[in-house]
Amino acid sequence: MTTTTKTADATTAPTAGEAVLDARGVTMRFGGLTAVRDVNLTVNSGEIVGLIGPNGAGKTTFFNCLTGLYVPTEGEVRYKGTVLPPTSYKVTDAGIARTFQNIRLFHNMTVLENVLVGRHTRMKQGLWSALLRLPGFKKAEAEATERAMELLEFIGLQDKAQHLAKNLPYGEQRKLEIARALASDPGLILLDEPTAGMNPQETRAAEELIFAIRDMGIAVLVIEHDMRFIFNLCDRVAVLVQGQKLIEGDSQTVQSDERVIAAYLGEPVAESTPEVEAPAEEAPAKDAPSKDAPAEEDAPSDEDAPSEEDAPSDEDTASEEDADEAPAEDAPEAADAPESSEDTPHDPASGKENDA
Incomplete structure (x- = not known):
């Protein structure tokens, strides 16, 4: 890419700190769905x-609300202090241009013609002047062509002015879309994912191009998912989460905010760790009873149920009662038994006879 410095040098520097875009309380609802909720954002010149x-x-x-494609349900959008009309072409005429997430070129038109399409908002000749090819229209057309060639030189595509847009590589189509937006001489340009699908070399070229646009005195509002690109490029960064602005600040402030990290990596990151580790922590707990078994044996637990067997039950009570009665009846025989054994130790038959 060849970005000429003479274009930047020829442009007078804007007043520092002048608010170019001021969005206040922008809310967009689609039926019961709130896509954007009470978003405030300011972009200053340069x-x-x-x-x-x-x-x-x-x-x-939110971009569509800023550029008139959507009419916000609530809130207002101001450009240089003036409330923008809710019509896209009037927003462009006021001084705001944009690119789209998906490339929207006229593929069967040449590169030069695509840039001239963006220039028509600055041409004041009417229909009859164009149809009759009056001198005023010819002069305006020559000026538009000259400006379009300057922009093609600015993005490095001047040698492909007569090529069909569909024949350009992907990265050059992205740059052509930016050149078409610049053709309307905007004070603010909105770029929706300008590096999507680009390789690192093309991304670096896009970064240099955006810096050159800023040096021309044009404010830039850019949406991007490449964090390295966005933090290297931007003076300030705003974070949207579920339609609400979460935080706004410089790159370091945004990168270190825990809410931003949670929004990208997921809120349950810190909470899910114990859930994953819980089975590992519970596993020893399941083995714990085997290790603590001696303690349970010593302690009076359910396993000491044999103590209930030792305890007098109804059956044991009955056996004990019988046992108490039995000694009372057999006591004489028990007493005689030893005497007989002493008197006739060698005569078991006598013992039998005595027992009989």
Whole structure:
């Protein structure tokens, strides 16, 4: 890419700190779904602001509200202090241009013609002037062509001005879309994922191009998922999560915010760790009874149920009663038994006779 410095040098530097875009309380609802909720964002002249967030956070919807494709349900959008009309072509005429997440070129038109399409908002000639090819229209057309060639030289595609847009490589189609947006001489350009699908070399070229656009005095608001790209590029970064602005600040502040990390990596990261480790922690607990078995044997637990056997039950009580009665009846015989054994120790028959 060849970005010419003369374009940047010829442009007067904007007033520092002047608010170019001021979005206040922007809310967008689709039936019962709130895609954007009460978002405030300011972009100053000569500033590059990044807008990041997970997929489905409402970034592109917010862009559509800024550029008139959607009419916000609540809130207002001001450009240089003036409330923007809710019509896309009037927003472009006011001074805001944009690119899209998906490339939207006129593929069967040449590279030059695509840039001229973006220039038509600055051409003031009417229909009859164009149909009759009046001198005023011819002059305006020559000026538009000259400006378009300057922009093609700015992005490095001047040698492919007569090529069909569909024949350009992907990275050059992205740059052509930016050139078409610049053709309307905007004070603010909105870039929706300008490096999507690019390789590292093309991403670096896009970064240099955006810096060159900023040097021309044009404020930039960019959506991107490449965090390295966005943090190297932007002066400030705002984070959208579920349609709400979570935080806004410089790159270091945003990168170190725990809420941003949780939004990208997932809220349950810290909480899920104990759940994963829980089985490992519970496993020793299951083995614990075997280790603690001696303690349980010593302690009076359910395993000491034999103590109930030792305890007098109904059957044992009955046996004890019988046992108490039996000695009473057999006591004389028990007493005689030893005497007989003493008197006739060698005559077992006599013992039998005595027993009989």
